[in-house]
Amino acid sequence: MSDTSANAVAYVRTETVPASLPPSNAAGPAKWIKENLFAGVGNSILTVLAILAIYLVLSNSMPWILNGIWQAPTLAACREILDGNSGACFAVLSERWHQLLFGFKYPAELYWRPSLAFGLLFVALAPVLFFDLPRKLMIFTGLYPFLAFWLIWGGPIFNPILALVGLIVGYLVFVRLEKSSFALALGGGIVAAVVVWSLSKLIGPDSAILSIGKLDSVQSRDLGGFMLNMMLGVTCVSLSLPLGIALALGRQSSMPLIKYICVIFIEFIRGVPLITLLFVASVMLGYFFPPGSGVDLFIRVVIMITLFSAAYIAEVIRGGLAALPKGQYEAADSLGLDYAQATRLIILPQALKISIPGIVNIAVGLFKDTTLVSVISMFDLVGMIRGPILASTEWNGVYWELFGFAALLFFVVCYGISQYSQWLERRLATDH
Amino acid sequence: MTIITDPPKGSFRLSMLLNDTRYRSLTLQAIAAILLALIIFYLANNVITNLQRLGLNIDFSFLGAPAGYDINQRLIEYTSQSTNLKAAFVGILNTLLVAGLACLMATIFGVLAGVLRLSNNWLVSKLMSFYVEIFRNIPVLIWILIIYGIMTVVMPAPRAFRGEDAEAAMFLGISAFTNRGVYIPGPEFTRIFGEMGILSAGIGWLAAMIVLIGSFFGARTVTQRATRIQEATGVRPSTLVTNLAIWFLPIIGFFIITGLTFEIPELKGFNFKGGIKIGAPLIAIWFALSIYTGAFIAENVRAGIQAVSKGQTEAAAAMGIRPNRIMSLVVLPQALRVIIPPLISQYLNITKNSSLAILVGYADVTATLGGITLNQTGRAIECIVLLMLFYLIISLTISAVVNVYNNSTKLKER
Numbered sequence: 001m002s003d004t005s006a007n008a009v010a011y012v013r014t015e016t017v018p019a020s021l022p023p024s025n026a027a028g029p030a031k032w033i034k035e036n037l038f039a040g041v042g043n044s045i046l047t048v049l050a051i052l053a054i055y056l057v058l059s060n061s062m063p064w065i066l067n068g069i070w071q072a073p074t075l076a077a078c079r080e081i082l083d084g085n086s087g088a089c090f091a092v093l094s095e096r097w098h099q100l101l102f103g104f105k106y107p108a109e110l111y112w113r114p115s116l117a118f119g120l121l122f123v124a125l126a127p128v129l130f131f132d133l134p135r136k137l138m139i140f141t142g143l144y145p146f147l148a149f150w151l152i153w154g155g156p157i158f159n160p161i162l163a164l165v166g167l168i169v170g171y172l173v174f175v176r177l178e179k180s181s182f183a184l185a186l187g188g189g190i191v192a193a194v195v196v197w198s199l200s201k202l203i204g205p206d207s208a209i210l211s212i213g214k215l216d217s218v219q220s221r222d223l224g225g226f227m228l229n230m231m232l233g234v235t236c237v238s239l240s241l242p243l244g245i246a247l248a249l250g251r252q253s254s255m256p257l258i259k260y261i262c263v264i265f266i267e268f269i270r271g272v273p274l275i276t277l278l279f280v281a282s283v284m285l286g287y288f289f290p291p292g293s294g295v296d297l298f299i300r301v302v303i304m305i306t307l308f309s310a311a312y313i314a315e316v317i318r319g320g321l322a323a324l325p326k327g328q329y330e331a332a333d334s335l336g337l338d339y340a341q342a343t344r345l346i347i348l349p350q351a352l353k354i355s356i357p358g359i360v361n362i363a364v365g366l367f368k369d370t371t372l373v374s375v376i377s378m379f380d381l382v383g384m385i386r387g388p389i390l391a392s393t394e395w396n397g398v399y400w401e402l403f404g405f406a407a408l409l410f411f412v413v414c415y416g417i418s419q420y421s422q423w424l425e426r427r428l429a430t431d432h
Numbered sequence: 433m434t435i436i437t438d439p440p441k442g443s444f445r446l447s448m449l450l451n452d453t454r455y456r457s458l459t460l461q462a463i464a465a466i467l468l469a470l471i472i473f474y475l476a477n478n479v480i481t482n483l484q485r486l487g488l489n490i491d492f493s494f495l496g497a498p499a500g501y502d503i504n505q506r507l508i509e510y511t512s513q514s515t516n517l518k519a520a521f522v523g524i525l526n527t528l529l530v531a532g533l534a535c536l537m538a539t540i541f542g543v544l545a546g547v548l549r550l551s552n553n554w555l556v557s558k559l560m561s562f563y564v565e566i567f568r569n570i571p572v573l574i575w576i577l578i579i580y581g582i583m584t585v586v587m588p589a590p591r592a593f594r595g596e597d598a599e600a601a602m603f604l605g606i607s608a609f610t611n612r613g614v615y616i617p618g619p620e621f622t623r624i625f626g627e628m629g630i631l632s633a634g635i636g637w638l639a640a641m642i643v644l645i646g647s648f649f650g651a652r653t654v655t656q657r658a659t660r661i662q663e664a665t666g667v668r669p670s671t672l673v674t675n676l677a678i679w680f681l682p683i684i685g686f687f688i689i690t691g692l693t694f695e696i697p698e699l700k701g702f703n704f705k706g707g708i709k710i711g712a713p714l715i716a717i718w719f720a721l722s723i724y725t726g727a728f729i730a731e732n733v734r735a736g737i738q739a740v741s742k743g744q745t746e747a748a749a750a751m752g753i754r755p756n757r758i759m760s761l762v763v764l765p766q767a768l769r770v771i772i773p774p775l776i777s778q779y780l781n782i783t784k785n786s787s788l789a790i791l792v793g794y795a796d797v798t799a800t801l802g803g804i805t806l807n808q809t810g811r812a813i814e815c816i817v818l819l820m821l822f823y824l825i826i827s828l829t830i831s832a833v834v835n836v837y838n839n840s841t842k843l844k845e846r
Binding site (some may be wrong): 290 | 457459462469479481515548550551553555556559565566568569571572574577578581674713719744782785787791802805806812813816819820824826827828831
């Protein structure tokens with residue numbers, strides 16, 4: 001039976017057989033649908049329910065949105081145009097958009113100023129948010145608060161410039177003294193800044209210098225709408241960040257007195273709702289200032305919201321500090337760095353990096369919480385809707401269009417911030 | 433070999449206060465103490481001067497004075513002649529009521545959404561991420577107002593239910609959804625507890641609770657016995673039927689004996705009478721807090737389940753454990769360790785956010801003590817201090833519970 005030896009094989013295939021296509025239900029969209037939508041009975045039921053829910057929502061809302069009326073003077077006129085059909089009265093938005101965005105008292109001819117400040121905010125934020133941009137842009141970021149103050153509130157340009165000069169002098173003194181002692185430098189810087197600021201007392205009320213760069217001034221109580229939310233959010237987050245870092249370091253401190261002051265402060269603020277702190281701002285905080293100083297409500301609210309978010313940020317940063325390996329502290333000590341140097345050069349850069357997602361969460365939460373000021377009768381976006389617009393005779397009863405608009409604005413901002421934070425987390429990840 | 437040198441025994445110099453680590457922390461603390469005392473003195477001095485200037489003083493006696501306003505939603509007896517203290521107490525109970533209800537429902541929403549977001553079903557998991565993103569990124573205040581709008585604008589007025597061809601019909605003939613609130617059948621005990629007057633319902637429900645607790649212990653005994661038998665013989669006796677019987681038979685028997693009936697709300701005059709009325713403000717704040725916080729809880733649940741490494745599930749499957757028991761015996765116990773601490777802090781957030789109830793006119797403690805009482809008596813400092821104290825006590829209690837839990841579930845490392 002030598003025929004069966006390898007040499008005697010009659011037929012040998014010399015090329016590979018092309019793989020046949022998978023059965024049509026195991027490839028392409030059919031497979032995907034089968035695996036992801038109809039795998040098993042329970043799964044199919046879920047899919048059907050989900051499709052049903054989506055259909056119900058869309059079939060009710062789409063005609064309403066697409067049928068929307070954008071031009072009408074009043075709700076009654078809008079209903080007339082709709083003639084009994086389902087449809088939204090977006091006319092309220094085209095009619096009152098300026099009130100929703102700027103409040104109802106901000107002078108209409110000055111809208112360009114907050115709008116410009118809003119646009120420049122992105123320029124100022126860009127170098128903070130994106131590290132690849134040239135560092136020189138940070139100079140503009142430093143100037144921005146003073147510029148924005150001047151644009152929004154108006155008045156002579158002298159005040160913000162004086163504040164800026166005070167800060168610069170303070171900073172220069174700080175740099176000069178920093179070599180000898182951090183605490184001394186900090187104290188010296190503060191004293192220098194205060195000295196510069198108090199020089200303004202020398203300038204009389206009708207001095208010529210006050211008429212340079214004078215914009216029409218706007219009172220704090222005339223601010224409103226989404227602009228107020230943005231201002232409160234941006235101001236309070238940026239002010240509470242340094243305060244939060246200080247509180248977190250204080251809470252980690254080995255000095256019992258400082259530690260317990262920080263613990264009590266943080267736990268107290270975290271234990272009460274923001275609304276009670278806003279009540280404090282509106283009815284009680286005035287008592288804590290010297291008689292007759294009359295600090296305006298906007299500043300009192302900024303103080304309370306800043307304290308509020310500082311406590312939460314402090315807890316997030318404390319988490320970051322606790323997550324650092326002990327070796328980092330010991331290594332800094334063994335290099336002979338003192339506390340200020342070690343904290344500034346070794347500890348904080350790493351701890352802050354770990355805390356970024358948490359800090360962004362707090363910032364988003366805080367921005368959403370700025371709507372609470374409507375409870376103490378400040379006319380922010382929600383306050384404008386509940387107050388002047390829904391109470392007006394023209395638009396009494398327009399509910400969903402307005403709240404939908406407010407929800408959309410907040411969603412865009414908050415979702416944007418959280419997407420940025422996720423991008424940043426990926427960017428900063430140094431592990432593999 | 434180490435050489436121990438004593439610190440130099442020089443005379444004490446003033447510069448050592450800052451430059452010597454032995455004294456520096458004391459110096460800094462002394463400076464901090466002096467600064468703190470100065471700040472407190474400054475603020476207190478301002479407060480006293482301001483109060484004197486306005487002719488005010490700190491006085492808590494207003495708590496004993498008649499409140500002079502009515503509260504619609506209340507759990508205990510209260511009239512406008514009751515004291516401010518009692519009004520505050522009604523508010524506290526309302527806060528706890530809405531917080532409790534919202535915690536319960538937020539947990540249900542959150543767990544459902546969190547688990548479904550991990551589902552293999554593409555559509556469902558996308559739908560759930562949509563829910564989470566939408567609700568997390570829009571202020572809860574707007575949600576409260578939207579749901580309050582649905583309750584008061586979309587729902588029909590009670591008069592729409594009147595007449596032969598009414599515009600609105602009662603849901604299943606027993607509940608009415610109106611713009612003043614939802615009316616649902618109210619349970620009543622007609623026998624035994626019925627004769628006991630005003631306290632009857634409370635005592636009746638307390639008794640029902642005791643029966644349920646009894647069932648709980650009964651069911652636990654059965655389960656423990658099953659586990660013992662399983663450990664001894666390797667075969668687990670079926671406990672499903674026994675457990676169902678232990679849970680349901682006693683409570684059903686209790687309701688039959690006490691003659692539990694449901695009073696169905698009826699349209700009388702301009703409004704519905706009878707049954708239980710859940711006011712529109714309560715529903716708005718309850719649902720808004722539940723749906724909003726549910727989105728956050730969903731993220732916690734998802735993170736907790738994903739924190740259990742896949743190897744655990746695979747190892748359990750390799751040992752031949754059935755899928756649902758893998759979930760209950762292997763995955764859940766480990767996931768709960770991660771889920772529960774943030775979950776409780778979400779409960780704390782719900783309690784604090786329930787203070788927004790003031791916006792829709794729900795009489796919680798912020799609305800009574802911090803709202804109407806404050807405005808009527810003008811005692812701002814006293815009211816706000818008491819209000820903060822209440823929330824502080826709740827928060828500190830909850831944090832203490834979290835700490836106890838964390839310590840009890842800490843991984844025992846040897």
